[in-house]
Amino acid sequence: MRLLEYQAKELFKEFGIKTPPSISSKDIKKGRKDAKELGYPFVIKVQVPVGGRGKAGGIQKCSSDDEFELKYPQLLNMSIKGEKTRAILLEKMADIEKELYLSLFLNRSKRCYTIIASSEGGVEIESVKNQTIREVGLGDVDTQTAKEVANEIGLKDSQEEQFVDMLQRLSKLTIEKEAELAEINPLAILKDGTLIALDGKVMTDDSSNFRHDELQKYQEKSELEKQAEKSGFSLVELEGNIAVIGNGAGLVMSTFDLVSDNGGKPATFLDVGGGATTETVYEALTLISKMKRVKGILVNLYGGIVKTTTVAEAFIQAYNNNLIDIPVFARLMGTESEKAKEMLKDTKTKMFDSIEDAINGVVMEANK
Amino acid sequence: MTDIYEILRGQKDADGNYQKKKVIVQGITGKYGSTHAKLMLDYGTNIVAGVTPGKGGQIFEDKVPIYESVKEAVEATGAEISIVFVPAKFFLGAAKDALESGIKLLVAIPEHVPIRDAMEAIELAKKKDAIIIGPNTPGVIVPGLIKVGIMPATPFSTGKVAVLSKSGTLLYEISNNLTSAGFGQNITIGIGGDPVNGTRMIDAFDMVKDDPELEAMVIVGEIGGDSEEILAQHIIDTGFSKPIVGYIAGRQAPKEKRMGHAGAIVMGNYGSAESKISMFAKANIPVAKRPGEVAVLLAGKMNS
Numbered sequence: 247m248r249l250l251e252y253q254a255k256e257l258f259k260e261f262g263i264k265t266p267p268s269i270s271s272k273d274i275k276k277g278r279k280d281a282k283e284l285g286y287p288f289v290i291k292v293q294v295p296v297g298g299r300g301k302a303g304g305i306q307k308c309s310s311d312d313e314f315e316l317k318y319p320q321l322l323n324m325s326i327k328g329e330k331t332r333a334i335l336l337e338k339m340a341d342i343e344k345e346l347y348l349s350l351f352l353n354r355s356k357r358c359y360t361i362i363a364s365s366e367g368g369v370e371i372e373s374v375k376n377q378t379i380r381e382v383g384l385g386d387v388d389t390q391t392a393k394e395v396a397n398e399i400g401l402k403d404s405q406e407e408q409f410v411d412m413l414q415r416l417s418k419l420t421i422e423k424e425a426e427l428a429e430i431n432p433l434a435i436l437k438d439g440t441l442i443a444l445d446g447k448v449m450t451d452d453s454s455n456f457r458h459d460e461l462q463k464y465q466e467k468s469e470l471e472k473q474a475e476k477s478g479f480s481l482v483e484l485e486g487n488i489a490v491i492g493n494g495a496g497l498v499m500s501t502f503d504l505v506s507d508n509g510g511k512p513a514t515f516l517d518v519g520g521g522a523t524t525e526t527v528y529e530a531l532t533l534i535s536k537m538k539r540v541k542g543i544l545v546n547l548y549g550g551i552v553k554t555t556t557v558a559e560a561f562i563q564a565y566n567n568n569l570i571d572i573p574v575f576a577r578l579m580g581t582e583s584e585k586a587k588e589m590l591k592d593t594k595t596k597m598f599d600s601i602e603d604a605i606n607g608v609v610m611e612a613n614k
Numbered sequence: 615m616t617d618i619y620e621i622l623r624g625q626k627d628a629d630g631n632y633q634k635k636k637v638i639v640q641g642i643t644g645k646y647g648s649t650h651a652k653l654m655l656d657y658g659t660n661i662v663a664g665v666t667p668g669k670g671g672q673i674f675e676d677k678v679p680i681y682e683s684v685k686e687a688v689e690a691t692g693a694e695i696s697i698v699f700v701p702a703k704f705f706l707g708a709a710k711d712a713l714e715s716g717i718k719l720l721v722a723i724p725e726h727v728p729i730r731d732a733m734e735a736i737e738l739a740k741k742k743d744a745i746i747i748g749p750n751t752p753g754v755i756v757p758g759l760i761k762v763g764i765m766p767a768t769p770f771s772t773g774k775v776a777v778l779s780k781s782g783t784l785l786y787e788i789s790n791n792l793t794s795a796g797f798g799q800n801i802t803i804g805i806g807g808d809p810v811n812g813t814r815m816i817d818a819f820d821m822v823k824d825d826p827e828l829e830a831m832v833i834v835g836e837i838g839g840d841s842e843e844i845l846a847q848h849i850i851d852t853g854f855s856k857p858i859v860g861y862i863a864g865r866q867a868p869k870e871k872r873m874g875h876a877g878a879i880v881m882g883n884y885g886s887a888e889s890k891i892s893m894f895a896k897a898n899i900p901v902a903k904r905p906g907e908v909a910v911l912l913a914g915k916m917n918s
Contacts, residue, residue, distance in 0.1 A: 248870060295870065296869070296870055297870075297882070327869075328868070352729065352809065352810070354809045354810055354838075354839040354840070354841070354877070355814060355816075355839060355840055355841055355844050357733055357736055357810050357814075358733075370882050371881075371882055371884070372882045372883045372884060384730065384733060384734075424728060424729065424730055426729065426809065427881070449881075451728055451729045451730070451809075451876075452726075452872070452876060453702065453726040453727055453728045453729065453808075453876055454728035454729070454730065456703060457703075457728075480872075480874045482868075482871050482872070482873060482874075484868065492783070493783055494781060494782050494783025494784065494874075495781060495783075495807055495836075495873060495874025495875040495878055496779070496780065496781020496782065496783055496784035496785075496807070496834070496836055496863045496874075496875070497781065497783035497784055497787060497863075497905075498873075498874060499781075499836060499837070499863040499864040499867060499873050499874065499878065500784060500861075500863040500864075500904070500905055502864075502866055502867065502873075503863065503864065503865045503866045503867075503904075504904055505866075506865075506866035507865075507866065507903070515867075515873055515874065517874040520764065520782065521646070548783045548786050548787045548790075549766075550765065550766030550768075550769075550783070550786050551649070551650075551653070551764060551766055579787070579790070580766065580768070580769075580786070580790075581766065581768070600906070601904070601906070602904070602906075
């Protein structure tokens with residue numbers, strides 16, 4: 247899961263990585279209390295699970311009650327790249343001398359963790375210049391390696407010591423919380439010489455959730471996404487009006503691409519998975535029936551082990567129970583697809599032999 | 615490098631037939647494991663043993679003996695291939711049992727294996743000079759000879775094209791199209807949809823590229839990581855000259871969202887479809903806009 251800045255900083259604090267004093271809130275009442283406690287001036291930082299919030303105006307200085315009353319609601323109600331504000335962080339301003347970059351990052355191709363450090367921080371990971379990169383296996387960073395990295399980015403004496411300490415704490419966090427990425431960016435050197443984590447990003451491995459109950463409070467899923475998980479399929483909710491359903495992540499992604507290519511706006515990415523049954527597909531349709539913005543359903547199935555008739559049966563039940571009255575555009579291939587087509591012949595499902603035709607149909611319907 | 619063809623089919627006999635290599639199924643009595651063990655048997659895969667702790671001594675489907683551990687199964691049968699169906703949280707234990715017992719090819723079906731567990735299993739496989747395919751893979755098939763996986767049989771036919779794919783269903787869909795267009799497959803390997811793969815795109819490429827019967831290759835990638843980019847660079851560097859065609863799923867996927875597969879996520883530009891497509895272009899690999907176009911592009915490449 248992708249942690250928000252304030253959540254990442256809670257982990258930083260737990261592992262002894264210094265951060266500026268800060269308090270998070272989700273409404274202005276609590277925000278006012280936080281402001282009093284923290285004292286002006288401070289920065290108000292929007293908490294969204296996406297980068298680029300600085301440029302979008304999601305970080306604002308604030309030095310009086312009047313300014314606070316004006317800016318807090320603005321930031322609380324903003325959305326960045328389609329992501330609504332999840333929380334607001336009030337944070338004391340730091341007296342910055344220099345900004346660095348530091349992360350521990352799972353290099354998927356090399357199948358090991360890498361330390362990425364740079365004397366130029368504050369920019370996104372891919373634009374970090376003059377990177378020092380070290381491979382560190384499963385993420386354990388020894389003192390010698392940490393010292394070498396510190397020296398390579400020009401740190402000496404007390405700053406080298408602080409950096410080594412911070413990097414080793416970050417390594418401990420990465421291993422214990424099973425992070426794919428633990429990033430301190432910028433890592434600031436303050437005017438008084440202290441090293442501090444000004445911003446942080448942590449992504450943990452969802453597959454390890456079962457052994458991290460302590461992280462579950464950070465789990466952010468819509469009600470629909472939670473229900474989907476319970477039923478054993480994966481669902482990503484989006485803002486469009488076409489529900490895209492299929493089996494297999496790759497096939498659904500591919501269908502999703504074609505819908506967007508053709509001017510359609512997907513409302514779901516819904517993968518019923520390799521073990522789909524009539525019940526799970528019916529569950530999926532139940533979830534979609536609750537999404538009032540959906541104007542059309544697009545089904546793309548390649549029946550292998552999962553028979554297309556299993557899926558067709560779920561649709562028949564959904565029609566019989568008046569669960570759905572939205573038009574369905576379907577392309578069924580593979581196991582028992584002829585029989586499935588026969589089953590759905592007299593229903594509101596329009597059947598297509600090619601996915602392109604089904605997509606044209608659903609996009610026209612949704613854009614009506 | 616361990617030769618995957620040698621493990622899967624061995625050498626041809628005097629009649630020109632490949633061998634029927636022995637396969638062990640770990641988790642053979644589970645719902646998923648038993649279903650697929652039957653389907654593999656139906657395909658003609660030579661399953662010689664099953665493993666389910668606590669059920670040693672039983673017989674599966676009147677013909678496959680079940681053992682307590684892979685160690686016992688290997689001692690009894692001498693198999694070098696194992697396919698794992700255990701729940702994700704037990705994967706690492708099952709993988710260790712297999713690799714420490716001399717298994718040379720481990721096909722890891724479970725989805726949601728923690729990355730650190732996968733990394734540990736891969737480290738062990740390297741030490742033992744063994745191959746792990748997956749986790750979260752549909753498996754591997756040499757059409758007409760051996761199926762070690764959960765793929766349906768129908769999309770595949772014998773032939774001379776290798777298909778390497780991160781996705782399962784796209785592998786079926788595209789192989790089906792290839793089959794219809796007259797391009798049978800020499801081997802198809804599911805890389806898997808996880809962030810860390812036992813056999814990466816580049817490894818799978820190296821495993822199959824030198825087979826004398828191979829005439830062309832299809833690479834089915836998707837967003838996330840940089841294995842497609844690294845493969846493309848490798849193809850440029852090695853000057854592989856047989857036709858290759860690609861497909862990349864997830865061009866329109868939003869950033870920083872996992873699209874079904876644990877590994878299908880774009881972070882910044884890392885893992886983006888644009889990055890992969892542009893590297894494929896540099897390696898002279900045309901990329902289909904939709905799955906149905908792959909066979910068409912391949913036909914074009916084969917005839918040029």
